[in-house]
Amino acid sequence: MGNKGKITPQKIMGSMVCLIGGVALVAFALILDFTKSGASYRGALLLIGMVALLAGIYFYPTLKHHRTMVYIVFLFPLLFAFAVTVVIPLVLGIGYSFTDWNGIRLTKNVGFANYISMFKQPQFLWSTVLTFLFVVLNMILVNVVAFLLALLCTSKLKGQGFFRAAYFIPNLIGGIVLGYIWQFIFSEVLTKFTSALFDSHYSILSSTGTAFMGIIVVYIWQYAGYIMLIYITGLNTIPGDVIEASAIDGAKPVQQLFLVKIPMIAPTITICTFLTLTNAFKMFDVNLALTNGTGSVKNFMGQYLTKGTQMLALNIYDTAVINNNYAVGEAKAVFFFIILAVVSIIQVNMSNRKEVEL
Numbered sequence: 001m002g003n004k005g006k007i008t009p010q011k012i013m014g015s016m017v018c019l020i021g022g023v024a025l026v027a028f029a030l031i032l033d034f035t036k037s038g039a040s041y042r043g044a045l046l047l048i049g050m051v052a053l054l055a056g057i058y059f060y061p062t063l064k065h066h067r068t069m070v071y072i073v074f075l076f077p078l079l080f081a082f083a084v085t086v087v088i089p090l091v092l093g094i095g096y097s098f099t100d101w102n103g104i105r106l107t108k109n110v111g112f113a114n115y116i117s118m119f120k121q122p123q124f125l126w127s128t129v130l131t132f133l134f135v136v137l138n139m140i141l142v143n144v145v146a147f148l149l150a151l152l153c154t155s156k157l158k159g160q161g162f163f164r165a166a167y168f169i170p171n172l173i174g175g176i177v178l179g180y181i182w183q184f185i186f187s188e189v190l191t192k193f194t195s196a197l198f199d200s201h202y203s204i205l206s207s208t209g210t211a212f213m214g215i216i217v218v219y220i221w222q223y224a225g226y227i228m229l230i231y232i233t234g235l236n237t238i239p240g241d242v243i244e245a246s247a248i249d250g251a252k253p254v255q256q257l258f259l260v261k262i263p264m265i266a267p268t269i270t271i272c273t274f275l276t277l278t279n280a281f282k283m284f285d286v287n288l289a290l291t292n293g294t295g296s297v298k299n300f301m302g303q304y305l306t307k308g309t310q311m312l313a314l315n316i317y318d319t320a321v322i323n324n325n326y327a328v329g330e331a332k333a334v335f336f337f338i339i340l341a342v343v344s345i346i347q348v349n350m351s352n353r354k355e356v357e358l
Contacts (some may be wrong), residue, residue: 011059016057090337097331114331118319122301124332124350126308127315130212135343136312138219139251142267142276145224150231164232166226175222179289182218207296208308215309218286223279227272234268236262270351277347281340284313291306293318294320312336 012092029046058073097114099106118124153164170178187203194202204210238261246260260271286295287309295308316336320329 013220015056015060018059020056020057022049022051022053025052093330094334096327097334099327101327101330103320103326106327110327114328115335118328118332118335122303123305123307123310124315124319126297126300126305127310127312130309131281131312134212134216134283135277137216138223138280139273139276141216142220142224142227142280143272145220146227146272147231149224149228150235153228153232154235164229167228171226172220173222176286176289178218178222179286182221183290186214205291208297211291211295211309215287215290218290219280219283222286223276227276229271229277230268231265234265234286238264266351270348273351274344274348278340278344280312281336281343283311284317287311287314288317 025045026049029042029049029195032042032045054073054076085170096106096110098109100108100110106233149167153160153167157163167355173181183205191201191203194200204214242260242264246256251259291309291312293307293310295306295310297305297308307315307318312332313336316329316332320326
């Protein structure tokens with residue numbers, strides 16, 4: 001066997017050189033990036049430094065912890081990407097929300113001024129209320145429609161594969177494209193029927209209330225097929241002998257549904273309600289393409305609003321990008337994150353307790 005598995009000073013020295021060199025190159029590349037110098041080669045230095053750092057970890061001759069280091073090496077790309085795209089922007093965004101950041105640079109710390117400013121905006125408060133209403137309605141309607149479709153697609157109906165694919169296809173269409181398609185349907189197609197039947201060229205997108213209901217219809221049409229597939233998976237996991245035993249005991253189909261099937265797919269219901277909740281909160285593309293938030297609200301907090309169908313995500317986008325007010329936009333985004341996190345935790349805990357009761 002020779003010295004193949006032994007820890008030698010040469011192995012330790014080689015790995016330490018890689019580790020120290022990698023850390024030094026990464027730090028130097030980040031300093032160059034911060035000072036806006038060395039633009040032509042700082043990316044190469046960062047890449048070389050990361051490779052050297054990983055090589056030093058991988059070849060470090062520690063027999064006891066070598067497997068752990070190998071795990072770290074293979075997990076590092078995923079963790080690094082998650083940190084760069086999620087963790088670091090979140091931390092920086094929270095910091096920027098307390099400054100006068102304009103998207104490029106900041107000059108001073110303004111404390112809670114951005115948060116105070118956003119809560120004084122009637123449009124932001126209206127968007128928040130409208131978003132909560134949208135979430136509640138969609139969390140109920142999407143799950144009910146999806147569950148009914150799942151029952152249909154798990155029955156003895158012929159052509160189940162066709163129906164499953166047909167109901168799921170709308171989820172494959174991008175939200176922007178979907179919004180424009182339904183905008184055409186609401187404004188150009190359905191108005192032909194209203195003109196013929198009621199002699200009125202009326203589009204549901206012309207008023208705030210009906211336009212909001214139109215957004216709900218489009219969202220259900222897009223998302224119910226995806227949730228349906230999850231419910232189908234849950235229904236297919238119910239043992240057949242349990243259904244047969246309930247039928248022998250005299251349980252009717254409705255009783256089987258509420259006393260057997262629904263309690264046995266409680267974990268599936270938890271997953272579906274969580275997904276529906278989080279996605280409804282983050283709904284942006286359909287809102288942008290279908291109405292762009294337009295719609296009049298005559299009197300909200302004593303003001304006339306022109307963005308009556310604007311959800312919270314679209315309001316944040318308009319504040320930061322359209323109005324070029326990035327600091328207040330970051331404050332709204334932080335507030336949005338806190339709301340989403342708190343509501344999600346409460347929903348999951350309530351669903352888990354319900355599962356235990358069932």
